[in-house]
Amino acid sequence: MASDDESYLYDDDEEDEAEEEEDDGLEADEDDVGLFEVAAPQPEHRADHWAITRKSLSAAQQQDVSMVMNLVNIERHNARALLMHHRWKMDRIHDFLEGRGREGLFREAGIVVPPEHSTAARARAPPHKKPRTVTCNVCFEDVSRPSDVSTMDCGHCFCNDCWTQHFLASLGNGKKHIHCMQVKCPAICDDCTVRRLLGRKYPDAAKRFDNLVLDSYLDNNASVKWCPSAPHCGRAIRVVDASERYCEVECPCGVSFCFNCAAPAHSPCPCPMWDKWDAKFRGESENLKWIAVNTKSCPKCLRPIEKNGGCNHVSCPCGQHLCYACGGRLDTLHNCNRYDEAGHANYDSIRRQMLRYTHYCDRFNVHVNSRKVEQTDLWPAIQKRAVLLESATAIRPLIREASWMARAHRTLLASRLVLARSYAFAYYMFGDEVRTYPSEKANLPIAKVLFEDQQWQLEENAEKLSKVLAAEAKPVVAEEEVLRAMQETSNLAKIVDTHCREMYKCIQDELLPLLLEPMTIAPYRPDKAKDLPLPA
Numbered sequence: 374m375a376s377d378d379e380s381y382l383y384d385d386d387e388e389d390e391a392e393e394e395e396d397d398g399l400e401a402d403e404d405d406v407g408l409f410e411v412a413a414p415q416p417e418h419r420a421d422h423w424a425i426t427r428k429s430l431s432a433a434q435q436q437d438v439s440m441v442m443n444l445v446n447i448e449r450h451n452a453r454a455l456l457m458h459h460r461w462k463m464d465r466i467h468d469f470l471e472g473r474g475r476e477g478l479f480r481e482a483g484i485v486v487p488p489e490h491s492t493a494a495r496a497r498a499p500p501h502k503k504p505r506t507v508t509c510n511v512c513f514e515d516v517s518r519p520s521d522v523s524t525m526d527c528g529h530c531f532c533n534d535c536w537t538q539h540f541l542a543s544l545g546n547g548k549k550h551i552h553c554m555q556v557k558c559p560a561i562c563d564d565c566t567v568r569r570l571l572g573r574k575y576p577d578a579a580k581r582f583d584n585l586v587l588d589s590y591l592d593n594n595a596s597v598k599w600c601p602s603a604p605h606c607g608r609a610i611r612v613v614d615a616s617e618r619y620c621e622v623e624c625p626c627g628v629s630f631c632f633n634c635a636a637p638a639h640s641p642c643p644c645p646m647w648d649k650w651d652a653k654f655r656g657e658s659e660n661l662k663w664i665a666v667n668t669k670s671c672p673k674c675l676r677p678i679e680k681n682g683g684c685n686h687v688s689c690p691c692g693q694h695l696c697y698a699c700g701g702r703l704d705t706l707h708n709c710n711r712y713d714e715a716g717h718a719n720y721d722s723i724r725r726q727m728l729r730y731t732h733y734c735d736r737f738n739v740h741v742n743s744r745k746v747e748q749t750d751l752w753p754a755i756q757k758r759a760v761l762l763e764s765a766t767a768i769r770p771l772i773r774e775a776s777w778m779a780r781a782h783r784t785l786l787a788s789r790l791v792l793a794r795s796y797a798f799a800y801y802m803f804g805d806e807v808r809t810y811p812s813e814k815a816n817l818p819i820a821k822v823l824f825e826d827q828q829w830q831l832e833e834n835a836e837k838l839s840k841v842l843a844a845e846a847k848p849v850v851a852e853e854e855v856l857r858a859m860q861e862t863s864n865l866a867k868i869v870d871t872h873c874r875e876m877y878k879c880i881q882d883e884l885l886p887l888l889l890e891p892m893t894i895a896p897y898r899p900d901k902a903k904d905l906p907l908p909a
Contacts (some may be wrong), residue, residue: 376901422902424608424625429905431654433611437461445475448526450564452485458482461594485527485560510552511535525553527560536562537570544571544578549589598635599623599627610902621899629899634754638899639792641880642798643892649806650797654734669700670724719760733800737793743839744789746784751843755782758844762855770781777859781866782842787898788835791873795828795880802884813887820884827879831872838865873897 425433428623434453453479459465469478477484507517507522509532516522516532524530531539531554543551545784551567553560564586571579592596597611606626621638623629631647639647668677673693680687685697695780701707710733726773759775801807803821841862877897885892 376670383629401599401650411822421613422622423453423611423613423905424600424902425591425611425905429907430587432907433905434467434587437463437590443479445470447484447486448563450561451479451486451526451566453589454484454561455479455482456550457589457593458484461590461596483559485558504805509535511539523566525562525566527553527555527558529553529555529558529560533570536566537574540567540582541570541575541578542601544585547585548586571681573900574832577850579773580764591774598630598632600626600628601630601635602626602628608902608904611905619893621895621896623899623901625902625904631895635897636893638790639794639797640895640897641877642794643885643894645892646798646801646807647794649801653730654737654797657829659669664727669695669697670694711878729804730800733796738787738798740793740796742860744786744793747785747789747839748840752782755842767879777863778842784866784870784909785835785838785842788831788838788869788873791876792828792835795831795876798880799824800830802888808890817887819885824876824879824884827872829878831869831876834865834869835874838862838869841865 395744423433437456438449438452441447441455442449444466445452445455447455455466459469466478469481471482474786479862505519506517507519507530508515509522510530512535514532521533522530523533523536535554538730539554540551543898551562552558553562566577567582571582583695583750591609594611596607596613600606600608600610602608602624606628608624608626610622610624610632612620612622612632620632621629621640622632630636631638631640631644634644634648636644636647639651642650648777659704664677668679669687670676671678671691671693672695673688674689674691676689676691677686678689678695680697686694686703687697688694695701696703698705755778757893762775799821802824809817841858874897885894
């Protein structure tokens with residue numbers, strides 16, 4: 374997350390969309406042919422995603438409820454119940470409405486809306502006169518004042534005291550929908566009536582009901598997930614299209630996460646692979662490293678053997694004797710002072726698996742650690758260069774503008790994440806833990822070579838970009854010097870960005886279709902969620 378000191382380098386949220394226009398304007402104004410030789414790919418169209426706080430939660434819920442109220446002409450509490458039944462998916466409600474009609478939609482969701490109780494019918498109907506005395510069928514008391522009884526949409530009428538106790542008991546059971554007291558009546562009680570009656574005797578319960586109504590928008594909503602920040606920032610993220618669950622979203626607090634699995638952002642590694650990698654990386658990496666370094670595998674049963682003395686003649690519980698120096702069987706002809714090429718070619722499978730994991734794990738860590746250094750140490754150096762550049766009054770203002778360094782730095786940090794996660798993907802994609810279509814197994818070695826070539830090109834250019842950005846800060850001498858640095862840095866940043874996009878395309882379009890288990894990845898770079906504006 375950018376600090377306040379970065380504001381003069383990092384532009385506002387619209388900067389990414391405006392990068393192309395800024396570059397074209399600079400090139401045309403200075404007439405520097407070749408300044409930006411690599412054309413940046415057109416940014417993908419992304420729908421807006423909203424960050425919801427406790428203050429804006431009511432407004433977010435009201436948006437969806439109002440749409441359903443207008444769509445099918447029902448009261449607020451029934452609209453909310455309908456949305457909750459369909460997990461707040463408007464597209465599902467539209468599909469059900471089109472396929473089953475209005476009555477079928479209500480019947481499937483268990484909602485009772487008599488025609489005379491629709492919003493429009495209520496507006497046209499004359500006021501209903503209640504009888505002077507009503508007998509409550511719960512307490513069997515006669516109630517003479519009309520204001521002491523309440524009637525729900527279904528037409529069932531009981532005294533307010535019985536309704537209040539019913540609401541309180543339902544609330545205590547954690548029910549999100551409070552149904553009518555009449556036996557087997559599925560009608561949902563009006564929110565306003567529940568709030569009004571509870572508020573008279575139990576104001577705390579009325580507040581708890583309001584919170585339950587609001588939380589229902591978050592707890593059972595396929596389009597909303599809590600930000601996984603720790604400590605929690607208090608925001609939930611709502612995606613506009615619930616079908617876009619394979620996307621990564623950046624909360625305004627700076628945390629990026631996968632909307633499908635709620636784990637930290639991990640593309641271009643699919644969720645199932647990342648889940649396995651994360652568990653292995655957190656729980657097994659140190660154990661595997663220790664076993665690989667401090668044990669030898671029994672040549673008979675492949676069990677790891679640890680030596681607890683100075684003698685290199687050790688025995689396995691299975692009865693096999695082995696030489697701890699080379700890991701080979703001990704017999705009268707044993708001799709391990711010479712390097713045995715054939716013997717090492719048949720190195721046991723368990724140790725090969727450990728070495729393979731160590732290969733991918735080490736490279737994963739290399740890029741994760743490089744990103745940390747480039748985030749903490751390289752950024753101050755870029756700031757220093759930006760200050761020197763902007764203080765060079767002899768250079769025209771357009772040339773002194775230093776945001777190109779910040780954009781390149783952001784691209785570099787993104788490429789480190791792509792590279793690190795690409796090794797987690799490669800570990801499973803080209804190993805034995807995922808199954809491919811039998812007809813595609815012959816193509817996997819070729820796909821592996823192409824993927825590793827693309828990975829290598831991205832690594833090479835990311836290292837070049839890191840080196841260019843880490844150049845020593847020195848006073849600016851001439852515009853030509855600035856333009857050369859701008860040209861080199863911007864071109865490298867665009868090359869790196871292009872390679873990142875190509876890697877995503879390669880994984881999604883070329884490699885994942887080879888797998889038997891359907892997998893997909895989120896698009897390159899997380900979408901930035903905006904704080905939902907509060908109602909005026």
